[in-house]
Amino acid sequence: MNSNTKIRIIAGRMLQAIPSVFGIIVVTFLLTRALPGDPAVYFAGPAADEKSIQQIRESLGLDKSLPEQFLIYLGDLVQGDLGVSISTGFPVAEELWRRLPASLELTLLALIFSISVAIPLGIAAATRPNSWVDQLCRLIVTAGVSLPVFFTGLFMVYIFYYILGVAPSPLGRLDIIYLSPPPITNFYTIDALLAGDFEVFWAALAQLILPAITLGTFTLAPLARMTRGAMLQVLSSDFIRTARASGLTRSTVLYTYAFRNALLPILTTLGMVFSFMLGSNVLVEKVFAWPGIGSFAIEALIVSDYVAVQGFVLAMAILYVLLNLTIDILYTLIDPRVGLDG
C-alpha cells in the first residue's frame, strides 16, 4: 500500500470526526437552552438582577427561535467565542486556554506512567501465565478499577506528605517559594528545563508526581488487562509459531512480531482510557488543588456559572475527539489492512 492511500484514509478519518463534533456542539447547546426554565437566568448567574438578565437574553439571542439561536452559537464558536465567565469576568475560551497546559502536563505524565507500568506488566503476565506476575497483574486489574481516584489521591497525600514527609504539600503546580519558569510551553517542567533551572524543574516535578500517579493508577487496570489479553491471543497465533520455527530471537518474536500486533487492540482500549482520564482529571485536580481546567469547572459549578461549565464540557469533548482521532490515525499507520474493508 502506498503512502497516498494512507493519506486518503487518514483524511477520511478526519472527515468522520465531523459528525461527532457536530453532535457534541448540539448537545452542549441543548444542555443549556432546551431545558425547562429561563436560560437567561442560568446564564446570568445567581446574583444577577432583572436588568442584567434582560441584557443576557438579548446578547444570547434568546428571544429568537431555537434554530436561529443555534446558528448564532455556531457562529460564536467558529470565532473561538465561548462566552464570558460570570464568576471571573474573562472570556471562557481565554480562561480555559490559560489553564489547559496545567491539565495537559498532568494528564500526559499520568498517561506515560500508566502506559509504562501497564504494558510491561501485561506483557510479563501474558508470557508467564499463572506465574506470580500474572497473579499480581490480576490483582491490580481487579483492585485498580475499584479505587475511587479521589480516595487514592487523598491517601497518597496522607502517606507521602503527612507521614513520610517526602512529598511537597498538595497545593498546585509549584511551591510558593519558587517563581514559575519563563513561559514558553507553559509546561512548568519543560519550561524550567529550557531555562536551565533544575531546582525549579525538580520542584515542579515533585508537585506533579503524586497527582500523576493517582490519575495513572486508575487507568492502569484497563490497559494492563487489555495488554495481557491481546498478548495472550497473539502469542498463540500461527505466525508466532512460524517466527519461532525460523529461529528469530525471543525479543524479536516478543516485540517485533507479537507486541506490534497486540498494539492494535490496545490502541482501541486507549480511547476508553482517555475518557476515564479526562473525567478523573477533574477529581484529581480538586484533590491536589491543581490549577487546571478541571478546577476551573468545579469552581464554576459551585457558583452556577453555566457559560463556563458549558465551555468546559465542549472543550473536553473536543479534546477527547482529537485524542480518538489520533488513535485512529495511529491505527491506520500500524495496520496495513485498514481501509480495505470499508
Added chain:
Amino acid sequence: MNEFFKHLRYVLTENPVTLFAGTLFLIFVIFALFGPLIVPYDPLASNASQTLKPPSWDHWFGTDQLGRDVFSRVLVATRLDLAIAISAVAISFVIGSVLGSLAGFFGGWTDKLVGRLTDTIMAFPLFVLAMGIVAAMGNTVENIVYATAIINLPFYARVARTEVNVRRNADFVLAARLAGNSSLRLLATHIYPNTLPPMMVQVSLNMGWAILNAAGLSFIGLGVRPPTAEWGIMVAEGAGYIVSGEWWLALFPGAALMLAVFCFNLLGDGLRDLIDPRRRT
C-alpha cells in the same frame, strides 16, 4: 428455578471469591435496609465536646469536625449511595435495553438513530458529560441519578442491540413469526427475554462504575448537600483534614465506597462465569 439455585450454589462454592463478594453484597444490603436502625449514634447529631476524635471503643471510626460519629454516618450512607446507583442503573437498563432492542430488531433508520444517539453520548468523556448534565438540569440528587443513567445508556443499548440482532433470525423466532405473531409481540415475548442474562452481567459490571461516578459527582460538590451522609461528600469533607493527620474522616467512607465497588466488580465477574462459563479468563 430449583435448577437455577443448584447452579448458583455450585458457582458460589466453586469460586470462593464470588462467595466472598456475595457475602459482602448481602452485608451492604442489610446496611442499606436497616442502617438507621442499627447504628450506635444519630448520624446527624453533632457533639461539640467530641470533635475530631480518632477511632476508639466508643467511636469505632472516630468522630468528625462536628463530633458526629463517622461509623454511624458511613453505615447510614450505604442506603443513599446504593439507591443512587441502583436507580441510575435501572433507568439506563430499561431505556437502554428498549432502545437497543428496537435498533437490533428493526435495523434501518431506527438503528441509525439509536446508533447516532449512543455515539454522541460516547463522544464525550463520560464523567465530564455527567457534570454538564447536572449543571444544566440543576444541582439535585435526582439529577445525579439522571446524569449517571444517561452516561451508562450506551453500554446497555449496545449489548441489547447485539443480542437482539443475533437472535432476530433464529429458528424459534422464525417459527413464531410463521405462527402469525406480530413483530413487537415477537420482540417482547420471544427475543427480549433471551437477552436478559448478558444484560444482567452488564448491570453487575456497571453498578460499580455507577457508584464511582455518583460518588465522584458528590465529591466535587454536586447533588448531595451537607449534612447528608453520603460517601463521596464525606470524603470531600474529610479531605481538608488529611494534611493535618485526621485520616479517619476520609478513610472510612472512602474504604466503604471502594469495598462496594470492588464487591460489584467481583460479582459481575462471577455472574459472567455463571451465565457463560466459556468466557472465564
Added chain:
Amino acid sequence: MNERVPVLAVDNLNVEFRTRSGVVKALENVSFHVNRGEMIGIVGESGSGKSVSALTAMGILDEAGRVTQGSINLGGLDVLNAPERDLQEMRGREVSMIFQSPRTALNPIRTVGKQIGDVLRRHGSANRQNVRAEAIKALMSVRIPDPERRHDAYPFELSGGMCQRIMIAMALSCRPELLIADEPTTGLDVTTQAAIMDLIKELAKERNMATVLITHDLGMAADYCDRIVVMHAGHVIEQAATAELFASPRHPYTAKLMKATPHGEGSLDDIESIAGGLPDLRAELPPCRFSARCERYEAACDMPALIADEVSPGHLVTCRRPL
C-alpha cells in the same frame, strides 16, 4: 543417490502433555530418521502425533508438553539437551518448517519481504545493506513473479498459494539441510497443491536437502516420498520404502489404509472403513494402541514390550501379528 547420512534421527521419543483433564500420552517410542537428500512422508489420522513429532524435533513444543524419554539428533546437535541459544541458531538455518494455512502463518502487519529479511539477518545471511536484494533473490528462487513488487506486499494482499510460496522462500532462504512441511497444501486448491509440491520436490533435489512431508494424503505421499512412516495414536506402526509399503503392507492398520485407497489416491480423512476412532490418549493404554480396532487382535497382543521388527531391510513393523 541418497547418501546414507541421517540429517534427523528421532529415537524412542515419548512426549506427554499435561492438561486439566489429565496427561495426554501423545507420543510413545517414536523412532524414525531422514537421510540427506531424502524425502520421507509421515502419514496418519488426525491426532496421531505427526505435528507433535515435528515440533519436538524443532524444539518448539508447547509449554504444556514434556519429553519424558528419547533422543533427537539433528545434524549432530542433541536437540533435547542443547541450550536454547543453539536451538535458535539451528532453526531456520539447519532446519526449517512450513505449516498449513500459510496466510495465518505469516505476520499480518509486516511485509512478506521484511519477514524473509528478518530470517536472513538473524542467521547472518544478509546485512542491513543487502537484505532487500537477498530477500528478493529468495522470492525469485520460489518462482514468484514480479518479486520486487511482492517484496512489499502484505500477506492479506496475496493468495493462499502465493503465501505458501513465500513461506517456502522464507524457510529455504538460509539453505537448511532439512525442511519439515506440515500439511503444506491443506486448504489450497488442487492445481496449486501440485504446483507447491513440485516446487518443494524440485528445490529439495537441487539443494540435496532432506524433507519430511506430513500429510493426510496417501496419494501425495506416494507420489513424492522415498519412504513413508505410518503413525497411529502416538506410535510409529510401520515404515518402509514407498513402493514396498504399497506392495506389501505388513501392519493391519496400514493394510486397511491401502485397501481403502488401493492406488494411493485420496486422503485419510475420507476413510470410514476403519472401525472406531483413535483411543483416548489420556486413558490407560494397551501396548498396541490399535488393538481395539484390529480384526487380528489376540490375547498375545496385550503382552507388554511391543517393539519394532525389521521384517525386511528398511521395513519396520510394530505388531505382534503382522500380515
